[in-house]
Amino acid sequence: xxxxxxxxxxxxxxxxxxxxxxxxxxxxxxxxxxxxxxxxxxxxxxxxxxxxxxxxxxxxxxxxxxxxxxxxxxxxxxxxxxxxxxxxxxxxxxxxxxxxxxxxxxxxxxxxxxxxxxxxxxxxxxxxxxxxxxxxxxxxxxxxxxxxxxxxxxxxxxxxxxxxxxxxxxxxxxxxxxxxxxxxxxxxxxxxxxxxxxxxxxxxxxxxxxxxxxxxxxxxxxxxxxxxxxxxxxxxxxxxxxxxxxxxxxxxxxxxxxxxxxxxxxxxxxxxxxxxxxxxxxxxxxxxxxxxxxxxxxxxxxxxxxxxxxxxxxxxxxxxxxxxxxxxxxxxxxxxxxxxxxxxxxxxxxxxxxxxxxxxxxxxxxxxxxxxxxxxxxxxxxxxxxxxxxxxxxxxxxxxxxxxxxxxxxxxxxxxxxxxxxxxxxxxxxxxxxxxxxxxxxxxxxxxxxxxxxxxxxxxxxxxxxxxxxxxxxxxxxxxxxxxxxxxxxxxxxxxxxxxxxxxxxxxxxxxxxxxxxxxxxxxxxxxxxxxxxxx
Numbered sequence: 001x002x003x004x005x006x007x008x009x010x011x012x013x014x015x016x017x018x019x020x021x022x023x024x025x026x027x028x029x030x031x032x033x034x035x036x037x038x039x040x041x042x043x044x045x046x047x048x049x050x051x052x053x054x055x056x057x058x059x060x061x062x063x064x065x066x067x068x069x070x071x072x073x074x075x076x077x078x079x080x081x082x083x084x085x086x087x088x089x090x091x092x093x094x095x096x097x098x099x100x101x102x103x104x105x106x107x108x109x110x111x112x113x114x115x116x117x118x119x120x121x122x123x124x125x126x127x128x129x130x131x132x133x134x135x136x137x138x139x140x141x142x143x144x145x146x147x148x149x150x151x152x153x154x155x156x157x158x159x160x161x162x163x164x165x166x167x168x169x170x171x172x173x174x175x176x177x178x179x180x181x182x183x184x185x186x187x188x189x190x191x192x193x194x195x196x197x198x199x200x201x202x203x204x205x206x207x208x209x210x211x212x213x214x215x216x217x218x219x220x221x222x223x224x225x226x227x228x229x230x231x232x233x234x235x236x237x238x239x240x241x242x243x244x245x246x247x248x249x250x251x252x253x254x255x256x257x258x259x260x261x262x263x264x265x266x267x268x269x270x271x272x273x274x275x276x277x278x279x280x281x282x283x284x285x286x287x288x289x290x291x292x293x294x295x296x297x298x299x300x301x302x303x304x305x306x307x308x309x310x311x312x313x314x315x316x317x318x319x320x321x322x323x324x325x326x327x328x329x330x331x332x333x334x335x336x337x338x339x340x341x342x343x344x345x346x347x348x349x350x351x352x353x354x355x356x357x358x359x360x361x362x363x364x365x366x367x368x369x370x371x372x373x374x375x376x377x378x379x380x381x382x383x384x385x386x387x388x389x390x391x392x393x394x395x396x397x398x399x400x401x402x403x404x405x406x407x408x409x410x411x412x413x414x415x416x417x418x419x420x421x422x423x424x425x426x427x428x429x430x431x432x433x434x435x436x437x438x439x440x441x442x443x444x445x446x447x448x449x450x451x452x453x454x455x456x457x458x459x460x461x462x463x464x465x466x467x468x469x470x471x472x473x474x475x476x477x478x479x480x481x482x483x484x485x486x487x488x489x490x491x492x493x494x495x496x497x498x499x500x501x502x503x504x505x506x507x508x509x510x511x512x513x514x515x516x517x518x519x520x521x522x523x524x525x526x527x528x529x530x531x532x533x534x535x536x
Contacts, residue, residue, distance in 0.1 A: 054334035075536035086126035104149030146204035186236020294380035308342035330409030353396035400507035422502035
């Protein structure tokens with residue numbers, strides 16, 4: 001220790017920044033010298049808070065470190081204790097929403113005529129004016145749109161036209177802020193499909209220079225028509241086409257900028273694909289017919305089938321960001337992914353919806369292990385070998401499933417649809433650091449998150465937290481529903497908090513900064529207004 005004392009305190013602090021937060025806390029407990037350096041260093045405290053919260057620093061932020069630390073602590077207190085900074089209701093112009101998206105603080109929706117995209121930037125400050133809606137006109141019939149707002153100010157707009165039993169799908173890449181062709185994009189891309197427009201389903205995710213485009217036939221009775229295309233939107237070319245022989249694809253999500261996770265309902269599995277590297281010498285797309293790894297779902301009983309299988313995760317991995325307003329953001333790798341799974345009886349009965357969760361890093365860890373094996377697996381990894389400790393399941397009949405933009409970072413928000421309105425909003429937090437902290441608090445009979453935030457940042461009634469915050473570490477028991485032929489047994493723990501206030505929401509969305517409450521118009525069967533619950 002004598003030699004350590006001879007080093008400048010600033011150098012010791014810099015060395016400690018290369019350690020994980022639990023190692024830093026262990027050093028803090030060893031002696032007064034290190035305790036003083038660690039507890040008085042804003043940069044060390046900020047890095048500890050980032051790692052515990054599953055956040056990443058934004059080096060482009062113009063705020064200094066003490067300001068970032070205070071904002072981070074206030075944000076985490078707001079989410080953990082459900083104590084919003086402010087709430088603001090915003091009317092919706094076109095209530096009959098067909099397509100929607102929420103990303104980078106931008107809320108977008110289309111009208112029932114599918115001839116326009118309306119969007120607005122959601123408020124981040126209290127007492128601000130009600131934001132106005134901007135409008136992007138659409139040629140042909142709008143099918144879907146995908147966003148890369150933070151990274152590129154980009155929206156990919158998918159439209160279709162139908163003639164002579166052939167659907168023509170077109171993708172235009174626009175600058176969201178102007179509605180004009182993006183200055184970095186190539187020419188609009190077109191694809192012809194022998195699919196009726198009413199049966200044509202699409203989905204798109206954009207990361208870096210690439211877009212993952214799923215084109216599917218939503219009609220039943222087929223198992224080989226769906227496509228997954230990897231597009232280079234800047235060059236206007238197809239880099240790769242990925243598919244297995246038997247497939248019904250619905251979603252493709254970037255695990256990293258070069259790895260995709262794809263839901264295959266026909267094979268009841270998750271496929272993990274490495275995107276082939278760019279080959280400028282060939283104008284033809286690279287065809288890949290075998291994923292790096294497949295992970296099976298729980299086996300279902302005969303007489304049932306997987307009819308829908310979609311997934312979503314936020315935020316997406318990004319290569320770079322031009323955003324300077326946010327000092328930090330949720331880590332894509334640490335983020336939770338939500339899966340919407342619908343199991344239907346082969347004989348006409350009511351389909352059974354489920355929602356389950358897994359961390360993005362779970363799939364990357366399994367891929368790394370698989371790539372170390374001398375021979376690749378030819379069959380999907382059985383559910384029992386990967387799923388139970390890494391997932392958590394909810395039966396979705398009590399949760400609105402028409403919206404899937406319900407996660408950000410490691411949190412998931414929902415309202416119950418089984419009880420009459422108004423209802424509290426519930427937020428599940430899958431951050432295992434928070435689970436361990438609250439578990440220890442409960443066992444020691446002190447209020448949840450005790451000692452985690454400065455007292456002046458706690459504005460809620462502490463005495464009522466024990467009734468609003470709870471932990472679930474028990475195993476799922478959905479095999480008892482006689483749908484699954486094996487034990488689902490997901491036991492990924494979470495800590496939950498419900499709002500002290502009740503709301504008349506028919507559903508909720510969320511991003512890194514806020515919860516969006518959806519209020520429906522029962523006359524027009526659309527969205528009448530949204531309410532922003534800002535957390536920070």
